[in-house]
Amino acid sequence: MVDVPKVLPVTLFLAFVLSLSVNAGIPKILRGRPKGGMLGVPKWHGKKEELPPDMWLKQKLDHFNDADTSYWEQRYFVNDTFYKDGGPIFIMIGGEGTADPIWMVEGMWIEYAKSYNAMCFQLEHRYYGKSHPTENTSVENLRYLSSEQALADLAYFIRYTRDKYQLYHNKLITFGGSYPGSLSAWFRVKYPHLVNGAVATSAPINAVLNFVEYLDVVSKALDTTGPMCNKMVQTAHMTVGKLLQTDSGRKQLKKMFNLCDDIDIANTEDVANLYSNLAGNFEGVVQYNKDNRAFEGAVGTNITVDTLCNIMNDVGRGDPIDRYAAVNALMLTTYSEKCMDFSYKKMIDDLTKTDWNSSAAEGGRQWMYQTCTEFGFYQTSDLKDQPFTGFPLNFSIQQCIDIFGAKFNADLIQKGINRTNTNYGAYGMKPTKVVFPNGSIDPWHALSFTTTSVDQPFTTIYIDGTAHCANMYPSTPVDPPQLTEARKTINTLIGQWLTT
Ligand SMILES: *[C@@H]1O[C@H](CO)[C@@H](O)[C@H](O)[C@H]1NC(C)=O
Numbered sequence: 001m002v003d004v005p006k007v008l009p010v011t012l013f014l015a016f017v018l019s020l021s022v023n024a025g026i027p028k029i030l031r032g033r034p035k036g037g038m039l040g041v042p043k044w045h046g047k048k049e050e051l052p053p054d055m056w057l058k059q060k061l062d063h064f065n066d067a068d069t070s071y072w073e074q075r076y077f078v079n080d081t082f083y084k085d086g087g088p089i090f091i092m093i094g095g096e097g098t099a100d101p102i103w104m105v106e107g108m109w110i111e112y113a114k115s116y117n118a119m120c121f122q123l124e125h126r127y128y129g130k131s132h133p134t135e136n137t138s139v140e141n142l143r144y145l146s147s148e149q150a151l152a153d154l155a156y157f158i159r160y161t162r163d164k165y166q167l168y169h170n171k172l173i174t175f176g177g178s179y180p181g182s183l184s185a186w187f188r189v190k191y192p193h194l195v196n197g198a199v200a201t202s203a204p205i206n207a208v209l210n211f212v213e214y215l216d217v218v219s220k221a222l223d224t225t226g227p228m229c230n231k232m233v234q235t236a237h238m239t240v241g242k243l244l245q246t247d248s249g250r251k252q253l254k255k256m257f258n259l260c261d262d263i264d265i266a267n268t269e270d271v272a273n274l275y276s277n278l279a280g281n282f283e284g285v286v287q288y289n290k291d292n293r294a295f296e297g298a299v300g301t302n303i304t305v306d307t308l309c310n311i312m313n314d315v316g317r318g319d320p321i322d323r324y325a326a327v328n329a330l331m332l333t334t335y336s337e338k339c340m341d342f343s344y345k346k347m348i349d350d351l352t353k354t355d356w357n358s359s360a361a362e363g364g365r366q367w368m369y370q371t372c373t374e375f376g377f378y379q380t381s382d383l384k385d386q387p388f389t390g391f392p393l394n395f396s397i398q399q400c401i402d403i404f405g406a407k408f409n410a411d412l413i414q415k416g417i418n419r420t421n422t423n424y425g426a427y428g429m430k431p432t433k434v435v436f437p438n439g440s441i442d443p444w445h446a447l448s449f450t451t452t453s454v455d456q457p458f459t460t461i462y463i464d465g466t467a468h469c470a471n472m473y474p475s476t477p478v479d480p481p482q483l484t485e486a487r488k489t490i491n492t493l494i495g496q497w498l499t500t
């Protein structure tokens with residue numbers, strides 16, 4: 001297979017960083033995935049040089065075809081500082097973004113590793129970060145991108161590390177948040193002989209085409225501040241619809257929302273994209289509300305549901321639509337965007353690029369491919385009882401077709417979803433020694449386990465008031481008691497899995 005350089009030449013690297021910062025064609029949150037990936041990285045106060053270095057293993061391109069003998073280099077990280085003889089192996093599973101070495105020194109799993117003297121590994125997911133199985137991300141090449149191949153990578157990785165580090169009889173626990181949370185649970189389902197327990201945080205385990213529940217949870221999260229917020233958002237959103245109907249209204253919208261381009265009302269995709277980006281202002285904030293990076297000042301984390309609803313409820317700021325525009329302005333400033341880019345063509349053009357140095361290769365294109373072939377998860381506005389409108393299911397399906405080709409239509413996507421749910425069991429899965437922590441205001445919890453019942457051999461933990469993956473970040477003195485309690489329960493379960 002192709003030989004991928006392990007260190008990008010400096011000029012290429014700079015071009016890559018620049019292309020990320022000036023490029024707004026891809027929205028800052030696309031299908032529930034912010035740039036960088038769904039699991040934000042905790043803050044690290046040390047020096048970059050102190051982080052563990054990149055390590056590489058030779059991995060098979062296609063685990064399900066022996067006739068294909070291509071190999072590629074997969075990245076991983078090690079932290080052996082806490083390890084004591086006989087201690088367990090902990091693996092953080094990489095997901096739909098670059099695997100960050102900061103996770104090797106920070107985060108709740110590191111605190112668990114200290115107390116259990118664990119050997120820690122993190123494996124980067126194929127096609128993300130520096131783990132490039134193919135020369136580019138052409139549709140042809142992306143056929144090797146799937147959760148099944150990723151789980152097989154993990155199985156071979158475990159065999160490899162047990163040999164390399166002579167950890168033949170040590171117990172093994174996997175960790176993951178968001179999509180890697182699903183992988184963590186699925187690995188226990190598919191390869192129970194290789195893993196003794198799994199933490200599956202904020203893990204969607206039911207693939208669906210039309211993920212209407214997402215905006216339902218967003219709407220309920222807005223309701224936690226009182227009933228007005230949803231009403232104001234709904235009124236404002238409807239006013240946008242009215243203004244779109246006239247030429248002068250569209251000019252007004254362009255100015256109010258600082259849009260990069262004029263609105264062409266005949267361009268239904270642009271209009272849908274505009275509506276979707278306006279909802280995106282709220283989606284991103286709800287999904288990461290008060291997560292445990294906030295106190296460390298990661299960009300945007302000081303903006304909470306309260307911040308947005310205070311603006312929406314503030315009569316001093318004018319009509320609801322003025323307040324909606326104020327929210328938009330706040331988000332543009334926070335993410336250093338000059339204007340709001342809603343051009344569908346620009347977004348599709350960006351997501352169609354197949355170079356590893358293009359902005360899409362940050363993960364947006366790859367994750368889009370996985371939604372189009374395995375998961376769906378389309379956060380549409382098709383549910384009635386929530387304030388947003390204007391981005392129906394066909395808008396999401398159209399994107400699959402426009403980015404990957406005509407054959408990626410609703411039928412193909414639905415077949416992929418059926419396959420995923422048949423393969424892993426969806427709500428019918430019954431793995432033992434798995435814990436599913438979920439946050440009550442995280443929209444993704446709607447696709448995770450929602451009730452406990454006597455025939456469930458696994459554990460669910462419902463954390464009231466927390467968002468996506470909150471339990472994975474380092475603990476702080478101001479954590480709500482139910483979050484602290486959840487972390488303790490996970491710790492106890494790990495202890496049980498390691499001794500039984
Ligand atoms: C990416 O690399 C290709 C060659 O491999 C080059 O043509 C292109 O200009 C590069 N793009 C960026 C954004 O650096």
Ligand SMILES: *[C@@H]1O[C@H](CO)[C@@H](O)[C@H](O)[C@H]1NC(C)=O
Binds near residue numbers: 078080106110
């Ligand atoms: C492992 O993590 C600890 C805690 O952050 C850190 O002090 C140590 O340097 C790390 N070890 C390695 C080998 O990176």
Ligand SMILES: *[C@@H]1O[C@H](CO)[C@@H](O)[C@H](O)[C@H]1NC(C)=O
Binds near residue numbers: 134136138
């Ligand atoms: C992508 O890579 C394949 C080889 O895997 C190559 O044949 C093809 O020309 C490349 N496409 C582009 C656009 O570079």
Ligand SMILES: *[C@@H]1O[C@H](CO)[C@@H](O)[C@H](O)[C@H]1NC(C)=O
Binds near residue numbers: 297302303307
């Ligand atoms: C969030 O923090 C940034 C950087 O510290 C600051 O400039 C901004 O005003 C804060 N925003 C809010 C809404 O508190």
Ligand SMILES: *[C@@H]1O[C@H](CO)[C@@H](O)[C@H](O)[C@H]1NC(C)=O
Binds near residue numbers: 268398
């Ligand atoms: C989606 O379908 C509706 C109704 O059939 C149509 O009006 C709309 O233009 C379509 N939108 C997109 C973005 O394709």
Ligand SMILES: *[C@@H]1O[C@H](CO)[C@@H](O)[C@H](O)[C@H]1NC(C)=O
Binds near residue numbers: 418
């Ligand atoms: C997917 O599964 C559902 C329910 O089992 C079935 O009704 C539907 O026909 C399947 N769709 C496709 C495209 O296979």
Ligand SMILES: CC(=O)N[C@H]1CO[C@H](CO)[C@@H](O)[C@@H]1O
Binds near residue numbers: 438440449451452463
């Ligand atoms: C929304 C959700 O998933 N809630 C469930 C999470 O798990 C707890 C059990 O700890 C259930 O009671 C919740 O219904």
